[in-house]
Amino acid sequence: MASRLAGSLALFFLLASIAVLIAVAVVQVHKRTYESAGQRFGIVLDAGSSRTTLYLYQWPAEKENNTGVVSQNLSCLVEGPGISSLGQDSIQDQKTWSSLKNCVAKAREAIPPSLHSNTTISLGATAGMRLLRSQNETASDEILQSLENYLKGLPFSFRNASIISGEEEGLYGWITANYLKGNFLERNLWNLWVRPHGGETIGSMDLGGASTQIAFNTPLDEGVGAEGFIRVWLYGYGYNVYTHSFLCYGKNEAHKRVLAALVLAKKSPSKTVENPCFPVGYRTNMSAADIFGSPCTEQRPVYAPHEQFLLVGTGDPAGCRAVVHTIFDLQSCHGLANCSFNGVYQPALSGHFLAYAGFYHTANALKLNRSFTLDLFNSTTFAFCSKNWTTLTANYEIKEKYLMAHCFSANYVYTLLVEGYKFTAETWNNILFEKTVDKSDIAWSLGYMLTLSNMIPAEPKLLRLPMDNSVFAGLLFMFSSLAILSLMFLIISLVRVCY
Known part of the structure; x- marks a missing residue:
């Protein structure tokens, strides 16, 4: 009777020790956490x-x-x-x-x-x-x-x-x-x-x-x-x-190229130049260096750098778009299926596009949200370009040097995206204008x-165990010893019962 009781206790402690060992190992291995390296x-x-x-x-x-x-x-x-x-x-x-x-x-x-x-x-x-x-x-x-x-x-x-x-x-x-x-x-x-x-x-x-x-x-x-x-x-x-x-097709350099085209197209010796991209009532003096001093304005007439031109706004949306069109070489892409402008190869457009920086600022100046139709962009551009300078300054809190150029910018964005990159009325809807x-x-x-x-070499996260290694080792030793002793007593008890 005593041998059977001892055997039962030995079996209990053996199973309990094994269960504890498994539990400790599982916690240590699977419940470990990692501390960020910073x-x-x-x-x-x-x-x-x-x-x-x-x-x-x-x-x-x-x-x-x-x-x-x-x-x-x-x-x-x-x-x-x-x-x-x-x-x-x-x-x-x-x-x-x-x-x-x-x-x-x-x-x-x-x-x-x-x-x-x-x-x-x-x-x-x-x-x-x-x-x-x-x-x-x-x-x-x-x-x-x-x-x-x-x-x-x-x-x-x-x-x-x-x-x-x-x-x-x-x-x-x-x-x-x-x-x-x-x-x-x-x-x-x-x-x-x-x-x-x-x-x-x-x-x-x-x-x-x-x-x-x-x-x-x-x-x-x-x-x-x-x-x-x-x-x-x-x-x-x-x-x-x-x-x-x-x-040379950034907004500022493109604007200089348009101004240069207007000066070069002037037929009279007068220093007054009509600009369809400037609003009616806006007049400004610009030097020859301001217009022709960039490597982007390829055709340079013989002007003294400080010679002044008086640019007078005529507020003509169609005229503005026409002169913007002249700075793009679209003929070199004639007959080519995959071509943007200036003879540059471009695969067919696909998917959505994010337009930022100058694209966003232009749309924002026209008070257009992040997504809008091409028709809305055109009608808004036409309305903006048709306003005189007095009306614009009264309705837009924008610095003069930016406000006077927004009609040009809007027509430039249209020409670049539609004539240049080949966006259609349908694919235009895939453009998001964001900052x-x-x-x-x-x-x-x-x-x-x-x-x-x-x-930059990736630095490993610092391993943080649920218990210290010394504690883990001590628990393993203690319960392993208990399991071994329990197994020995169980064997002895079974031998006594048999004999």
């Missing part, structure tokens, strides 16, 4: 043709699908014109440098001091500097060198200060648009394994001061290795992106930061 930061200076903006980005030290999850922490506009104007006016240079240092100070305050040395800082110059380099390579090199020297002296990890190509600018803008729209990160785990070729993406269109870019995803087998097509790999998926940048998404600016700099994060 945040990392990156600074990108977007040195555009008309202004410079500092962006501060941050992302978790651990990465998702080999690309950092980046968000915008800070945006700071540097006062003054773009960096391509440095060296032309010493007083303005001082203001620009002072404002730049203030923006850097704001970013420095937003980053924990312990992470300063690990924070990358880069400067990317776009079309304004590309134009300057074509005119005066020495001047552009000196500007970049002075900025590089300044950035290297900061307590950050300097990465580079360079002029990015138009294709890079277009690609980074495309990456930004799709990242902010959530097209890279799969939110539904059930669909994680069935997204074909990375899923649906959105095309991007950027209108800056000196250039404009278009970029959109194409079939994987289209244009491989050809000019304008770039293969990229993001968040575990590959994309075949078509991108092209048109230098920000989820409080993040739509700019190439975020796409640059996302791409740059691929070159």
Whole structure:
């Protein structure tokens, strides 16, 4: 009787010990948690043709699908014109440098001091500097060198200060648009394994001061290795992106080209020039240097740089569109199925597009929301261009230098999108005109930061176990010993019962 009782107790303790061992192991292995390795930061200076903006980005030290999850922490506009104007006016240079240092100070305050040395800082110059380099390579090199020297002296990890190509600018803008729209990160785990070729993406269109870019995803087998097509790999998926940048077709440079066309078309020796894109009642003097001083105005008559022209607005919407049309070479695409303008190859448009920067500002000036029909855009443009200067200034709280150019901008956007990129009344409905998404600016700099994060080694999350290793080992030893002893007593009890 005593042997049976001892055997029952031994069996109970054996089973209990085994159960505890299994429970401890399961908790230690499956209930472990990970503590984030913290945040990392990156600074990108977007040195555009008309202004410079500092962006501060941050992302978790651990990465998702080999690309950092980046968000915008800070945006700071540097006062003054773009960096391509440095060296032309010493007083303005001082203001620009002072404002730049203030923006850097704001970013420095937003980053924990312990992470300063690990924070990358880069400067990317776009079309304004590309134009300057074509005119005066020495001047552009000196500007970049002075900025590089300044950035290297900061307590950050300097990465580079360079002029990015138009294709890079277009690609980074495309990456930004799709990242902010959530097209890279799969939110539904059930669909994680069935997204074909990375899923649906959105095309991007950027209108800056000196250039404009278009970029959109194409079939994987289209244009491989050809000019304008770039293969990229993001968040575990590959994309075949078509991108092209048109230098001298940014809003500011295109406006100069229109003004130059009007001056060149003037038949009288008078210095008065009628401008159908300016509203009736608006008059302004412009020097020959203001109009013909850019490499984008190819035909330069013999004028003294300071010679003045009086531009008088006639408020003619049709006339404005006609003169805008003249700066596009559409004949070179005649008979070609896949061509935008100036003889440039472009695949057929597909899907939705995000139009930002100058596209957004133009639509916003016309008081149009993010999505509208082509007919509404045309009728609104016609109504705006037909208003005189007194009516415009009374109804729009916009600075004069912008307000006087919005009729041109609207007609330019129409010509670029419809005549150039070949949007129809139907596909126009696929365009969204936006400035920000989820409080993040739509700019190439975020796409640059996302791409740059691929070159930053992913840091593992810190493992946090539910119990200390010494406690875990002690529990294993104790209950393993108890299990062994229970098994021995059980065997002894069974032997006594049998005999």
